[in-house]
Amino acid sequence: MPRAPSASSPSDSAAPATGGVVRLRRADREREIVQGAIQYFADVGFAGDTTGLARQLGVAQPLLYRYFQNKEALIERVFQETFLSNWNPLWEEMILAPEQAVAQRLLDFHRDFARVHLRRERVRLSLFFALHGWDMSPYFRVMRQRVYEPIALSLRQYTGAGRDGQSFAVQEIELAKTVVEKIQYHGIRQWVYGLPVPEIEPVIQASVASLLDGVGAVLGKPAAKSS
Template sequence: MTEKKRLSPQERERQIVDEAIRFFAEQGFGGQTRELAKRLGITQPLLYRYFSSKEALIERVYQDVFVGRWKENWQSLITDRSRPIRQRLLRLYGEYAEVIDNREWVRILILAGMKGESLNRRYLDQVREKIIEPLCREMRFEAGLPDPDTLPLDEAERDLVWSFHGTFIYRGIRKWVYGIPVMEDSDTIVETAVTAFLEGAPAALSEILADRLD
């Protein structure tokens, strides 16, 4: 009988985190650490030697799944007016679509939202601050409309940009939650979505702001 390899503390911690990501993606955050420990083949007390509480483990999952895959250059990419807006969006959403085309990412985001977990709100607040709001500002500029510092953003503007952004998340939901086949050519998906958004957004913004521009 082959003796089971003894893992180093670093290897054991990594094993716990990786399995926790898979576990919570299946069970949601209502899943019990007792069951997680069983799946890992360790005792629950050993699991708690690495993570002092279930909340600490969930926080680590959030850091790995969401924070660790976020690219800090996305916000500056959106606002770089030395490059055409189409070029900026193609690059940004090409990268974003690749990051979120992941079973655990999509399922944890959705299950956390359904359970009212704060990590879902934290992630979406980051998206709003670093992608949605800057893109709203850039679309005002592209449409030749007043800067938000002069004319504050309207919620309908944010909804317009959220709907565009949500195109890519909904693709992941269809694939990883509903099990519906999706087009796998992400470059084509991004190009089509960006084209439709840029063609329709300026007219939509003018209509949204019409009453406030009089």
């Protein structure tokens, strides 16, 4: 029987249910554990234990602790992978693209945000993290700085409200969240409540149109050349 490699070894072995031995490079094994943990915790929540995760992965439980000191460290990695590591750096550019009309910018961004957010694991984990009392402020901070504030700036441009350099008012940020929150609730209806949902594209189109129709009542009338 081969000697189990140390934690610094380039590969690890695990015996699946078939009795064979699967050897993976360390980075590949770690990725497999993280992806398995994302699916597992999205299914059962954070009350699920590492014994159940190991069983689902087909590995021995002690193998998990070669990569993660404890369950909380693994959950931290799940949070990073689910909400921060897959961030699209082009979103801010989409929202602020000067060559595009504001309506088109908002459509482009929200379509791509929906593509990322409406995955089953991400929707369910967002609720499990909240119920677990996890500090999600790093994600909320990034959303405000790189999504909501650029959207609020675009809405100022759309209405011709000016206010260059001024801090964003509370109602501006709340307006900027409108379509994102519609997308998020769409995912909750589908992946948490198990309800039938319509295609997201018409929802995005209607929500963006409604936002732009109503924003003038808060910030002022739309600029003549904006759309």
